[in-house]
Amino acid sequence: MTRLLPALRILAIIWVVITVVFVTLRLTPGDPAELLLGPTAGRQDVQERLADIRAQYGLDQPIPVQYAIFVGNVLQGDLGESNRSARPVISMIAAAAPVTIWLIVLSVGTAIPISIFLGMIAAARRGRTLDRGIRSLATLCMAVPSFWLGLLFLQWFASGLGWFPSRGYVAPLTDPGGFMMHMALPVITLAIFLVGTLTRFVYTETADTLQRDYITVSRAMGLASRTILFRFAAKNSLTPLIIVVGVEIGTLIGGAVIVEEVFGLPGLGRLLLGAVMSRDYPVVQGTILVITVAVILINIAAEMLYRYITPQARS
Amino acid sequence: MNAPLLDVRDAEIVFTARRGGVTRHIQAVSGASISVARGQTVGLVGESGSGKSTLGAAAIGLQALDGGEVLFDGTPMPAEGSPAWRTLRRRVQVIFQDPFSALNPRQTIGQSLAEPLRLHSMGPRRSWPDRIAELLELVGLNPEMARQYPGTLSGGQRQRVCIARALAVEPDLIVCDEITSALDVSTQAQIVALIADIQKRMGVALLFISHDLGLVRAIADRTAVMYLGRIMEAGPAGEVFETPRHPYTRALLGAAPIPDPVLEARRERIPLRGEIPDPADPPSGCRFRTRCPHAREECAKRTPLPEPAGGAIVACHFWREITGTEDRS
Numbered sequence A: 001m002t003r004l005l006p007a008l009r010i011l012a013i014i015w016v017v018i019t020v021v022f023v024t025l026r027l028t029p030g031d032p033a034e035l036l037l038g039p040t041a042g043r044q045d046v047q048e049r050l051a052d053i054r055a056q057y058g059l060d061q062p063i064p065v066q067y068a069i070f071v072g073n074v075l076q077g078d079l080g081e082s083n084r085s086a087r088p089v090i091s092m093i094a095a096a097a098p099v100t101i102w103l104i105v106l107s108v109g110t111a112i113p114i115s116i117f118l119g120m121i122a123a124a125r126r127g128r129t130l131d132r133g134i135r136s137l138a139t140l141c142m143a144v145p146s147f148w149l150g151l152l153f154l155q156w157f158a159s160g161l162g163w164f165p166s167r168g169y170v171a172p173l174t175d176p177g178g179f180m181m182h183m184a185l186p187v188i189t190l191a192i193f194l195v196g197t198l199t200r201f202v203y204t205e206t207a208d209t210l211q212r213d214y215i216t217v218s219r220a221m222g223l224a225s226r227t228i229l230f231r232f233a234a235k236n237s238l239t240p241l242i243i244v245v246g247v248e249i250g251t252l253i254g255g256a257v258i259v260e261e262v263f264g265l266p267g268l269g270r271l272l273l274g275a276v277m278s279r280d281y282p283v284v285q286g287t288i289l290v291i292t293v294a295v296i297l298i299n300i301a302a303e304m305l306y307r308y309i310t311p312q313a314r315s
Numbered sequence B: 001m002n003a004p005l006l007d008v009r010d011a012e013i014v015f016t017a018r019r020g021g022v023t024r025h026i027q028a029v030s031g032a033s034i035s036v037a038r039g040q041t042v043g044l045v046g047e048s049g050s051g052k053s054t055l056g057a058a059a060i061g062l063q064a065l066d067g068g069e070v071l072f073d074g075t076p077m078p079a080e081g082s083p084a085w086r087t088l089r090r091r092v093q094v095i096f097q098d099p100f101s102a103l104n105p106r107q108t109i110g111q112s113l114a115e116p117l118r119l120h121s122m123g124p125r126r127s128w129p130d131r132i133a134e135l136l137e138l139v140g141l142n143p144e145m146a147r148q149y150p151g152t153l154s155g156g157q158r159q160r161v162c163i164a165r166a167l168a169v170e171p172d173l174i175v176c177d178e179i180t181s182a183l184d185v186s187t188q189a190q191i192v193a194l195i196a197d198i199q200k201r202m203g204v205a206l207l208f209i210s211h212d213l214g215l216v217r218a219i220a221d222r223t224a225v226m227y228l229g230r231i232m233e234a235g236p237a238g239e240v241f242e243t244p245r246h247p248y249t250r251a252l253l254g255a256a257p258i259p260d261p262v263l264e265a266r267r268e269r270i271p272l273r274g275e276i277p278d279p280a281d282p283p284s285g286c287r288f289r290t291r292c293p294h295a296r297e298e299c300a301k302r303t304p305l306p307e308p309a310g311g312a313i314v315a316c317h318f319w320r321e322i323t324g325t326e327d328r329s
């Protein structure tokens, strides 16, 4: 029973999320069929075509029936087809997901070492100018909106200096160099936000650890300050970072949506935004479902990893 | 070779603290001297904020001095990182108040105890498990505990581990900074009994910092009374507690209950009025004058220097008159 409980909780979360998305979509003004037909939709002679489209996608059914069908399909692992392209939602997600995964993995991979470095230096120099400088920088990183920063980078480095391509994406296997060039600005944009959050976290944890008496005792016993910083403070402060990255993954996906839009990366964020604009219900529902499951799984994985590497948390 | 083990001479320590854009120079320790002979227990008492911990840290080289000097075994404090510094790190140890903060939560008790052995290459590595078991037994703990994490231990047990860790390298001096104040009363008594017993058996010298006068009285050979960065009175513990001469010592003893009923009945009650002044802006002359019932004009003008008074030393211009009049009344 106790082992079953977390699983039930996860299912409940997923159910709530997809239901809220389902309901919100139907409450949002805008008819998917009209949007599909475009500007001609208002005319008398197209009423019939609208009805056809509605019937084709099951939009003519009462909403509770639509909901029942949707949930039933999801339970069978079927996310349906796009209202616009008629492509299976699952294959659209499969095509977009790698872009988002790359964006997030590269951003996290860039942000973590930088944050550890900055956070630990600030903590070791607590109260000095360097510490204040680093912490102001971290606050700035958090405060600057990603879309604004992204547009600024595009303006400077892509349009202005021409160092990077301005928009678009190339798969890493097709053209590794092009991939790096296309990803550089989006990754930096997203990493900057993450550096803000993570540096502050590493700083707080390290400063807290350094204040502990066992640190002073170690120093009294002859351990060099540098060794103390790297041996104890680092270990004790960095393991909770795993949890933080896990928790931040939701925020990060939110950031990725914006960054993908700004830089024209064909990832999940863009897929989702486009689908919301055209009221492509199945795509919105499917994408959100997949993102929710991913966020939950990442959190669980972070938790498990944390438990694995902190023996005292197990007992 | 009659030099004391530890000899702190005219120590000055000033902290620079910025608060709300204002820079304050906190005079934590101002011309304080204290010495500890081999195998001796010296109590250091005083109210919170009087600079006891700072002086204790300076005594073992963990706090840099802004004036004065610290001699250990007649030798000035070596430079951090030098070979002499390494040796000194074995000879002096420290135990703190909060046993929850004093042990790394990520290390087992055994790992915490192995740390000093490793740092000072105390015997071959394979001898450590036995040594750790021996240390745990010495402080009255089950050797099995070596495998546990501090999270599973009580405060008293943790403090015992801290004592064991300090003893691991067979030091000459241990600074005990309020080692019982975080514990409940019955545990306090056990820890004091333990440290007193170990002190006797191993002959280690202790600088025992506490604001619990009863405790210091029970354990110390000599006692120093500190107020606002200065030593007000110092001498044999019995003498300081039974014939206190400095108005501050008298006030402290007046505020604390004395376990001895004869003394309790005989003593005068002069309550300690007011608050301890700001160490960034201490009173001129005698630092105790703002709270001293005997203060006069003279006290604001001249700083009283410690002078011999019986077997002790007292830093008060008028201790003779004061002890004379009050003891007669």
Ligand SMILES: Nc1ncnc2c1ncn2[C@@H]1O[C@H](COP(=O)(O)OP(=O)(O)OP(=O)(O)O)[C@@H](O)[C@H]1O
Residues within 6 Å of the ligand: B015, B016, B017, B026, B027, B028, B046, B047, B048, B049, B050, B051, B052, B053, B054, B055, B211, B279
């Ligand atoms: N690192 C520091 N920076 C600034 N001020 C400090 C620092 N350490 C201590 N002080 C100040 O120096 C003074 C003496 O502090 P200290 O901790 O030595 O007193 P104490 O007698 O040990 O008091 P307590 O009984 O509260 O432990 C206090 O005013 C304290 O605020």
Ligand code: SF4
Residues within 6 Å of the ligand: B246, B247, B248, B286, B287, B288, B289, B290, B292, B293, B294, B295, B296, B299, B304, B315, B316, B317, B318, B319
């Ligand atoms: S010098 Fe003056 S103020 Fe200071 S303790 Fe003595 S009588 Fe009191």
Ligand SMILES: [Mg+2]
Residues within 6 Å of the ligand: B052, B053, B054, B177, B178
């Ligand atoms: Mg203290």
